[in-house]
Amino acid sequence: MYKMIAIDLDGTLLTDQLTISPNTITAIRKAISLGTVVTIATGRMYSSAKQIAEQLGIDVPLITYQGAMIRTAGEEEALYERAVSSDIAQKLVGIARDQNIHLQVYQDDILYGAAETDKLIAYAKAVQVPYKVEPDLMGLAQKGFTKLLFIDEPDVLALLQKQLQVLFGASAYIEKSKKNYLEVTHPEANKGSALLFLANKLGIDRSEIIGIGDNHNDAELLKAAGLGIAMGNAVQEVKDIADFISRSNNDDGVMYAIDKFILEPANAGIMQEGSEEHAQLGRKKL
Structure with missing residues:
Protein backbone atom coordinates (compact mmCIF):
# COMPACT_ATOMS: atom_id res chain seq x y z
CA MET A 1 0.00 0.00 0.00
CA ARG A 82 13.08 28.15 -2.40
CA ALA A 83 15.20 30.87 -0.79
CA VAL A 84 14.40 33.60 1.74
CA SER A 85 14.35 36.94 -0.11
CA SER A 86 17.20 39.42 0.33
CA ASP A 87 14.84 41.95 1.92
CA ILE A 88 13.65 39.57 4.65
CA ALA A 89 17.14 38.10 5.07
CA GLN A 90 18.61 41.54 5.76
CA LYS A 91 15.88 42.39 8.25
CA LEU A 92 16.49 39.12 10.12
CA VAL A 93 20.23 39.76 10.30
CA GLY A 94 19.47 43.20 11.75
CA ILE A 95 17.07 41.77 14.34
CA ALA A 96 19.63 39.17 15.48
CA ARG A 97 22.27 41.87 15.84
CA ASP A 98 20.02 44.32 17.68
CA GLN A 99 18.68 41.70 20.10
CA ASN A 100 22.01 39.90 20.52
CA ILE A 101 20.57 36.51 19.49
CA HIS A 102 22.79 33.93 17.83
CA LEU A 103 22.03 33.63 14.13
CA GLN A 104 23.61 31.34 11.57
CA VAL A 105 22.74 31.33 7.90
CA TYR A 106 22.96 28.99 4.93
CA GLN A 107 23.87 29.96 1.39
CA ASP A 108 25.09 27.71 -1.45
CA ASP A 109 25.08 24.81 1.04
CA ILE A 110 27.63 26.60 3.24
CA LEU A 111 27.04 27.34 6.93
CA TYR A 112 27.99 30.88 7.99
CA GLY A 113 28.23 32.62 11.33
CA ALA A 114 29.19 36.22 12.10
CA ALA A 115 31.63 35.03 14.76
CA GLU A 116 33.11 31.75 15.95
CA THR A 117 30.80 31.28 18.92
CA ASP A 118 30.31 28.23 21.11
CA LYS A 119 26.86 27.75 19.56
CA LEU A 120 28.23 27.69 16.01
CA ILE A 121 31.03 25.32 16.94
CA ALA A 122 28.71 22.94 18.82
CA TYR A 123 26.16 22.90 15.99
CA ALA A 124 28.74 22.20 13.29
CA LYS A 125 30.23 19.40 15.37
CA ALA A 126 26.82 17.80 15.98
CA VAL A 127 25.81 17.73 12.31
CA GLN A 128 29.37 17.10 11.10
CA VAL A 129 29.71 19.98 8.67
CA PRO A 130 32.31 22.74 8.29
CA TYR A 131 31.47 26.40 8.77
CA LYS A 132 32.77 29.77 7.67
CA VAL A 133 33.01 32.95 9.74
CA GLU A 134 31.73 36.00 7.88
CA PRO A 135 31.34 39.16 10.00
CA ASP A 136 29.38 40.82 7.19
CA LEU A 137 26.22 38.69 7.22
CA MET A 138 24.33 41.73 5.98
CA GLY A 139 26.40 41.64 2.82
CA LEU A 140 25.73 37.94 2.32
CA ALA A 141 22.01 38.57 2.83
CA GLN A 142 21.88 40.54 -0.43
CA LYS A 143 21.78 37.18 -2.24
CA GLY A 144 19.15 35.78 0.13
CA PHE A 145 19.53 32.62 2.22
CA THR A 146 18.32 29.06 1.91
CA LYS A 147 17.63 29.11 5.65
CA LEU A 148 18.31 31.16 8.78
CA LEU A 149 18.61 29.56 12.22
CA PHE A 150 18.31 31.39 15.54
CA ILE A 151 19.71 29.55 18.58
CA ASP A 152 18.84 30.64 22.11
CA GLU A 153 16.84 29.74 25.21
CA PRO A 154 13.24 28.58 24.59
CA ASP A 155 11.63 31.61 26.25
CA VAL A 156 13.73 33.99 24.15
CA LEU A 157 12.81 32.16 20.96
CA ALA A 158 9.12 32.04 21.88
CA LEU A 159 9.02 35.83 22.03
CA LEU A 160 11.11 36.11 18.88
CA GLN A 161 8.82 33.75 16.97
CA LYS A 162 5.77 35.87 17.81
CA GLN A 163 7.65 39.01 16.81
CA LEU A 164 8.71 37.57 13.46
CA GLN A 165 5.25 36.21 12.70
CA VAL A 166 3.81 39.70 13.20
CA LEU A 167 6.53 41.31 11.08
CA PHE A 168 6.51 38.89 8.15
CA GLY A 169 3.17 37.09 8.33
CA ALA A 170 2.79 34.76 5.33
CA SER A 171 6.01 36.04 3.74
CA ALA A 172 8.15 33.56 5.67
CA TYR A 173 7.83 30.12 7.28
CA ILE A 174 8.88 30.44 10.93
CA GLU A 175 8.96 27.32 13.10
CA LYS A 176 10.75 25.61 15.98
CA SER A 177 12.78 22.52 15.06
CA LYS A 178 14.10 22.01 18.59
CA LYS A 179 13.33 23.78 21.83
CA ASN A 180 16.32 26.08 21.33
CA TYR A 181 16.19 26.30 17.50
CA LEU A 182 13.98 28.72 15.55
CA GLU A 183 14.23 28.39 11.78
CA VAL A 184 13.13 30.78 9.03
CA THR A 185 12.64 29.69 5.43
CA HIS A 186 10.72 30.74 2.33
CA PRO A 187 6.92 30.51 2.87
CA GLU A 188 6.71 27.63 0.36
Whole structure:
Protein backbone atom coordinates (compact mmCIF):
# COMPACT_ATOMS: atom_id res chain seq x y z
CA MET A 1 0.00 0.00 0.00
CA TYR A 2 2.72 2.50 0.91
CA LYS A 3 5.30 3.32 -1.77
CA MET A 4 7.25 6.10 -0.06
CA ILE A 5 8.55 6.95 3.41
CA ALA A 6 9.90 10.38 4.39
CA ILE A 7 11.82 10.35 7.68
CA ASP A 8 12.97 13.26 9.83
CA LEU A 9 16.48 12.99 11.29
CA ASP A 10 17.01 14.61 14.71
CA GLY A 11 14.72 13.13 17.33
CA THR A 12 13.34 10.64 14.82
CA LEU A 13 15.80 8.54 12.84
CA LEU A 14 18.71 9.57 15.07
CA THR A 15 18.95 8.64 18.73
CA ASP A 16 19.76 11.26 21.34
CA GLN A 17 23.41 10.29 20.79
CA LEU A 18 22.98 11.16 17.06
CA THR A 19 23.41 7.55 15.94
CA ILE A 20 21.21 5.14 13.97
CA SER A 21 20.67 1.68 15.42
CA PRO A 22 21.76 -1.31 13.29
CA ASN A 23 18.21 -2.70 13.48
CA THR A 24 16.79 0.48 11.99
CA ILE A 25 19.37 0.50 9.21
CA THR A 26 18.44 -3.10 8.38
CA ALA A 27 14.72 -2.28 8.30
CA ILE A 28 15.29 0.69 5.98
CA ARG A 29 17.41 -1.38 3.60
CA LYS A 30 14.78 -4.12 3.54
CA ALA A 31 12.10 -1.56 2.69
CA ILE A 32 14.28 -0.21 -0.13
CA SER A 33 14.84 -3.74 -1.46
CA LEU A 34 11.05 -4.12 -1.72
CA GLY A 35 10.90 -1.07 -3.98
CA THR A 36 9.82 1.46 -1.34
CA VAL A 37 11.18 4.95 -1.88
CA VAL A 38 12.85 5.93 1.40
CA THR A 39 13.98 9.53 1.75
CA ILE A 40 15.06 11.99 4.41
CA ALA A 41 13.05 15.11 5.34
CA THR A 42 15.19 17.30 7.58
CA GLY A 43 15.92 20.84 8.60
CA ARG A 44 19.62 20.06 8.22
CA MET A 45 21.65 21.30 5.28
CA TYR A 46 22.09 19.03 2.27
CA SER A 47 25.75 18.16 2.92
CA SER A 48 24.84 16.87 6.40
CA ALA A 49 21.81 14.87 5.23
CA LYS A 50 23.85 13.37 2.38
CA GLN A 51 26.24 11.70 4.85
CA ILE A 52 23.36 9.89 6.54
CA ALA A 53 21.75 8.97 3.22
CA GLU A 54 25.00 7.32 2.14
CA GLN A 55 25.13 5.38 5.40
CA LEU A 56 21.63 4.04 4.73
CA GLY A 57 22.11 3.34 1.03
CA ILE A 58 19.56 5.99 -0.03
CA ASP A 59 20.09 7.35 -3.54
CA VAL A 60 16.84 9.27 -4.11
CA PRO A 61 16.29 13.04 -3.78
CA LEU A 62 16.58 14.31 -0.20
CA ILE A 63 14.33 16.95 1.40
CA THR A 64 16.63 19.33 3.25
CA TYR A 65 16.66 22.81 4.80
CA GLN A 66 13.14 22.33 6.14
CA GLY A 67 11.89 21.69 2.62
CA ALA A 68 13.71 24.64 1.04
CA MET A 69 15.87 22.33 -1.07
CA ILE A 70 15.39 18.92 -2.68
CA ARG A 71 18.57 17.52 -4.15
CA THR A 72 19.92 14.16 -5.26
CA ALA A 73 23.39 12.98 -4.28
CA GLY A 74 25.92 13.50 -7.05
CA GLU A 75 23.88 16.16 -8.84
CA GLU A 76 24.94 19.80 -8.82
CA GLU A 77 21.52 21.28 -9.51
CA ALA A 78 18.73 21.14 -6.97
CA LEU A 79 15.46 19.55 -8.04
CA TYR A 80 13.57 22.12 -5.97
CA GLU A 81 14.75 25.24 -4.16
CA ARG A 82 13.08 28.15 -2.40
CA ALA A 83 15.20 30.87 -0.79
CA VAL A 84 14.40 33.60 1.74
CA SER A 85 14.35 36.94 -0.11
CA SER A 86 17.20 39.42 0.33
CA ASP A 87 14.84 41.95 1.92
CA ILE A 88 13.65 39.57 4.65
CA ALA A 89 17.14 38.10 5.07
CA GLN A 90 18.61 41.54 5.76
CA LYS A 91 15.88 42.39 8.25
CA LEU A 92 16.49 39.12 10.12
CA VAL A 93 20.23 39.76 10.30
CA GLY A 94 19.47 43.20 11.75
CA ILE A 95 17.07 41.77 14.34
CA ALA A 96 19.63 39.17 15.48
CA ARG A 97 22.27 41.87 15.84
CA ASP A 98 20.02 44.32 17.68
CA GLN A 99 18.68 41.70 20.10
CA ASN A 100 22.01 39.90 20.52
CA ILE A 101 20.57 36.51 19.49
CA HIS A 102 22.79 33.93 17.83
CA LEU A 103 22.03 33.63 14.13
CA GLN A 104 23.61 31.34 11.57
CA VAL A 105 22.74 31.33 7.90
CA TYR A 106 22.96 28.99 4.93
CA GLN A 107 23.87 29.96 1.39
CA ASP A 108 25.09 27.71 -1.45
CA ASP A 109 25.08 24.81 1.04
CA ILE A 110 27.63 26.60 3.24
CA LEU A 111 27.04 27.34 6.93
CA TYR A 112 27.99 30.88 7.99
CA GLY A 113 28.23 32.62 11.33
CA ALA A 114 29.19 36.22 12.10
CA ALA A 115 31.63 35.03 14.76
CA GLU A 116 33.11 31.75 15.95
CA THR A 117 30.80 31.28 18.92
CA ASP A 118 30.31 28.23 21.11
CA LYS A 119 26.86 27.75 19.56
CA LEU A 120 28.23 27.69 16.01
CA ILE A 121 31.03 25.32 16.94
CA ALA A 122 28.71 22.94 18.82
CA TYR A 123 26.16 22.90 15.99
CA ALA A 124 28.74 22.20 13.29
CA LYS A 125 30.23 19.40 15.37
CA ALA A 126 26.82 17.80 15.98
CA VAL A 127 25.81 17.73 12.31
CA GLN A 128 29.37 17.10 11.10
CA VAL A 129 29.71 19.98 8.67
CA PRO A 130 32.31 22.74 8.29
CA TYR A 131 31.47 26.40 8.77
CA LYS A 132 32.77 29.77 7.67
CA VAL A 133 33.01 32.95 9.74
CA GLU A 134 31.73 36.00 7.88
CA PRO A 135 31.34 39.16 10.00
CA ASP A 136 29.38 40.82 7.19
CA LEU A 137 26.22 38.69 7.22
CA MET A 138 24.33 41.73 5.98
CA GLY A 139 26.40 41.64 2.82
CA LEU A 140 25.73 37.94 2.32
CA ALA A 141 22.01 38.57 2.83
CA GLN A 142 21.88 40.54 -0.43
CA LYS A 143 21.78 37.18 -2.24
CA GLY A 144 19.15 35.78 0.13
CA PHE A 145 19.53 32.62 2.22
CA THR A 146 18.32 29.06 1.91
CA LYS A 147 17.63 29.11 5.65
CA LEU A 148 18.31 31.16 8.78
CA LEU A 149 18.61 29.56 12.22
CA PHE A 150 18.31 31.39 15.54
CA ILE A 151 19.71 29.55 18.58
CA ASP A 152 18.84 30.64 22.11
CA GLU A 153 16.84 29.74 25.21
CA PRO A 154 13.24 28.58 24.59
CA ASP A 155 11.63 31.61 26.25
CA VAL A 156 13.73 33.99 24.15
CA LEU A 157 12.81 32.16 20.96
CA ALA A 158 9.12 32.04 21.88
CA LEU A 159 9.02 35.83 22.03
CA LEU A 160 11.11 36.11 18.88
CA GLN A 161 8.82 33.75 16.97
CA LYS A 162 5.77 35.87 17.81
CA GLN A 163 7.65 39.01 16.81
CA LEU A 164 8.71 37.57 13.46
CA GLN A 165 5.25 36.21 12.70
CA VAL A 166 3.81 39.70 13.20
CA LEU A 167 6.53 41.31 11.08
CA PHE A 168 6.51 38.89 8.15
CA GLY A 169 3.17 37.09 8.33
CA ALA A 170 2.79 34.76 5.33
CA SER A 171 6.01 36.04 3.74
CA ALA A 172 8.15 33.56 5.67
CA TYR A 173 7.83 30.12 7.28
CA ILE A 174 8.88 30.44 10.93
CA GLU A 175 8.96 27.32 13.10
CA LYS A 176 10.75 25.61 15.98
CA SER A 177 12.78 22.52 15.06
CA LYS A 178 14.10 22.01 18.59
CA LYS A 179 13.33 23.78 21.83
CA ASN A 180 16.32 26.08 21.33
CA TYR A 181 16.19 26.30 17.50
CA LEU A 182 13.98 28.72 15.55
CA GLU A 183 14.23 28.39 11.78
CA VAL A 184 13.13 30.78 9.03
CA THR A 185 12.64 29.69 5.43
CA HIS A 186 10.72 30.74 2.33
CA PRO A 187 6.92 30.51 2.87
CA GLU A 188 6.71 27.63 0.36
CA ALA A 189 9.60 25.85 2.07
CA ASN A 190 8.20 23.36 4.55
CA LYS A 191 8.52 19.61 4.69
CA GLY A 192 4.93 18.99 3.64
CA SER A 193 5.07 21.07 0.46
CA ALA A 194 8.44 19.59 -0.49
CA LEU A 195 7.17 16.05 0.14
CA LEU A 196 4.17 16.50 -2.17
CA PHE A 197 6.39 18.08 -4.85
CA LEU A 198 8.76 15.10 -4.75
CA ALA A 199 5.96 12.55 -4.67
CA ASN A 200 4.37 14.15 -7.72
CA LYS A 201 7.69 13.95 -9.58
CA LEU A 202 7.91 10.24 -8.71
CA GLY A 203 4.28 9.55 -9.62
CA ILE A 204 3.31 8.62 -6.07
CA ASP A 205 -0.06 9.58 -4.60
CA ARG A 206 -0.14 11.19 -1.16
CA SER A 207 -2.23 8.25 0.11
CA GLU A 208 0.81 6.03 -0.59
CA ILE A 209 3.19 8.07 1.58
CA ILE A 210 4.31 7.65 5.19
CA GLY A 211 5.74 10.67 6.99
CA ILE A 212 7.60 10.21 10.30
CA GLY A 213 8.66 13.01 12.65
CA ASP A 214 8.82 14.34 16.19
CA ASN A 215 8.91 18.13 16.37
CA HIS A 216 6.92 21.23 15.43
CA ASN A 217 8.61 21.52 12.04
CA ASP A 218 7.37 17.99 11.20
CA ALA A 219 3.70 18.90 11.50
CA GLU A 220 3.36 19.75 7.80
CA LEU A 221 5.16 16.53 6.89
CA LEU A 222 2.65 14.41 8.82
CA LYS A 223 -0.29 16.37 7.44
CA ALA A 224 0.88 15.92 3.85
CA ALA A 225 1.47 12.16 4.14
CA GLY A 226 -1.27 9.57 3.76
CA LEU A 227 -0.07 8.10 7.05
CA GLY A 228 1.45 10.53 9.55
CA ILE A 229 3.50 8.85 12.27
CA ALA A 230 4.70 10.63 15.41
CA MET A 231 7.58 9.27 17.43
CA GLY A 232 6.98 8.27 21.04
CA ASN A 233 9.18 11.21 22.06
CA ALA A 234 7.33 13.70 19.81
CA VAL A 235 5.97 16.99 21.11
CA GLN A 236 2.28 16.78 22.00
CA GLU A 237 1.20 19.01 19.12
CA VAL A 238 2.64 16.50 16.64
CA LYS A 239 1.15 13.53 18.46
CA ASP A 240 -2.25 15.21 18.32
CA ILE A 241 -2.27 15.29 14.51
CA ALA A 242 -0.63 11.89 13.96
CA ASP A 243 -2.44 8.83 12.60
CA PHE A 244 -0.15 6.55 14.59
CA ILE A 245 2.32 6.97 17.46
CA SER A 246 5.41 4.79 17.32
CA ARG A 247 8.12 4.10 19.86
CA SER A 248 10.73 6.72 20.78
CA ASN A 249 13.85 7.56 18.79
CA ASN A 250 15.92 5.75 21.43
CA ASP A 251 13.76 2.62 21.14
CA ASP A 252 13.88 1.93 17.38
CA GLY A 253 10.69 3.86 16.66
CA VAL A 254 11.44 4.16 12.94
CA MET A 255 12.19 0.44 12.68
CA TYR A 256 8.94 -0.36 14.48
CA ALA A 257 6.93 1.78 12.05
CA ILE A 258 8.61 0.27 8.98
CA ASP A 259 8.06 -3.24 10.28
CA LYS A 260 4.40 -2.57 10.99
CA PHE A 261 3.43 -0.73 7.82
CA ILE A 262 5.90 -1.96 5.17
CA LEU A 263 7.66 -5.21 6.00
CA GLU A 264 4.92 -7.15 7.78
CA PRO A 265 2.25 -6.40 5.13
CA ALA A 266 4.74 -7.34 2.41
CA ASN A 267 5.55 -10.64 4.13
CA ALA A 268 1.85 -11.34 4.65
CA GLY A 269 1.28 -10.73 0.94
CA ILE A 270 4.05 -13.15 0.00
CA MET A 271 2.66 -15.80 2.34
CA GLN A 272 -0.84 -15.31 0.95
CA GLU A 273 0.45 -15.51 -2.61
CA GLY A 274 2.37 -18.68 -1.74
CA SER A 275 -0.74 -20.23 -0.18
CA GLU A 276 -2.80 -19.45 -3.27
CA GLU A 277 -0.18 -20.98 -5.55
CA HIS A 278 -0.04 -24.06 -3.35
CA ALA A 279 -3.83 -24.37 -3.47
CA GLN A 280 -3.83 -24.04 -7.27
CA LEU A 281 -1.20 -26.78 -7.56
CA GLY A 282 -3.36 -28.97 -5.33
CA ARG A 283 -6.41 -28.41 -7.53
CA LYS A 284 -4.40 -29.25 -10.66
CA LYS A 285 -3.30 -32.54 -9.11
CA LEU A 286 -6.91 -33.39 -8.31
